[in-house]
Amino acid sequence: IIYDIGGGITNGKKFKAVQIGGPSGGCLPESMLDLPVDYDSLIAAGAMMGSGGLVVMDEDTCMVDVAKFFLNFTQSESCGKCTPCREGTKRMLEILTRITEGQGREGDIELLENLAKNIKETALCGLGQTAPNPVLSTLKYFRDEYEAHIKEKRCPAGVCEKMLHYEISDACRGCGLCARQCPVQAISGSPKAKHVIDQNKCIKCGACMTACPFKAISKA
Ligand code: SF4
Ligand code: SF4
Ligand code: SF4
Incomplete structure (x- = not known):
């Protein structure tokens, strides 16, 4: 879809990731460019069909920043009825914000994974159950970027302003x-x-x- 129909990446940049399924979807890496776009394949890869939208990102994109962007959206959409979604997404957003501002700590990745798992299992509706997906998929496929932010206080894509x-x-x-x-x-x-x-x-x-x-x- 991206290369044959969409014409590839503009300005000669390198493909980095595609976000599939809207704000609750997942970010897939270059190695999955040939993944069939169907319900089961996307779910198995950590994304989903969702709204059907594809957000294609090039090499200048910071995947931690992207996860924060999508979580920020779902967090603000949370209706507040259940605690895991209302409080959990807020805590995840705080951690992501810290990481992108150069204040990441050892254990933050594990904490994010733990919160994400609990929110997915205990939130009352689909919004909360899928809100952690962008964080989980970026942790799965772009973990080295999280580690660079936390351990080296460096944003490899040169996006996170406070670390530049x-x-x-x-x-x-x-x-x-x-x-x-x-x-x-x-x-x-x-x-x-x-x-x-x-x-x-x-x-x-x-x-x-x-x-x-x-x-x-x-x-x-
Ligand atoms: S999971 Fe659903 S019900 Fe619970 S706070 Fe989020 S939006 Fe509301
Ligand atoms: S003084 Fe500034 S603008 Fe001029 S060459 Fe040096 S770095 Fe570039
Ligand atoms: S040195 Fe001055 S112009 Fe350059 S990035 Fe810093 S504030 Fe901006």
Whole structure:
């Protein structure tokens, strides 16, 4: 569907994942691109047919951020009648938020899995029973991204803003363009000399990276 009918990934980017079945569906990796799109195959893979929608994501997507995005949606849809869904999804969202802000702790992955399993088994209706799916499927297929966030305080896709660091490399020619664009005067340096970013001042807006004509600024 993605390549033959949809024409593949735009801008020459690499395919990373597809979210199938709406906010309560699951995220499937590249290795499952040829999975038959039918009810049983999708359920077995940790996704579902749901609304039938496909959200295709490229290599610039952070899967922890994606899980947070979908859980945020289902959490706000929770009617509050039963405790597992009302409180459980809130707790899961808090953990995901911490992880994407660089405050992840050892044991968070296990805690998420435990909460997800309990919510799925005890929530009263389909919303709660399926709400943890995006978290479970990303944990299953993209666990290394969770580990990078928690253990290395690093977002491999360069999406989670609070974990980003903008750095100036030796390719800098000291033109000063970046410093003039920085809204918080975080960049300093003499003309024709390598400039530096004060990480304590940087608000991670990315304006310097866009401004540099020599591609001397990177984010990681
Ligand atoms: S599982 Fe259903 S009934 Fe329970 S709080 Fe969520 S939406 Fe309401
Ligand atoms: S990312 Fe924004 S705030 Fe940080 S150094 Fe660059 S321009 Fe300044
Ligand atoms: S814009 Fe690029 S080359 Fe110019 S000072 Fe900034 S980092 Fe260096």
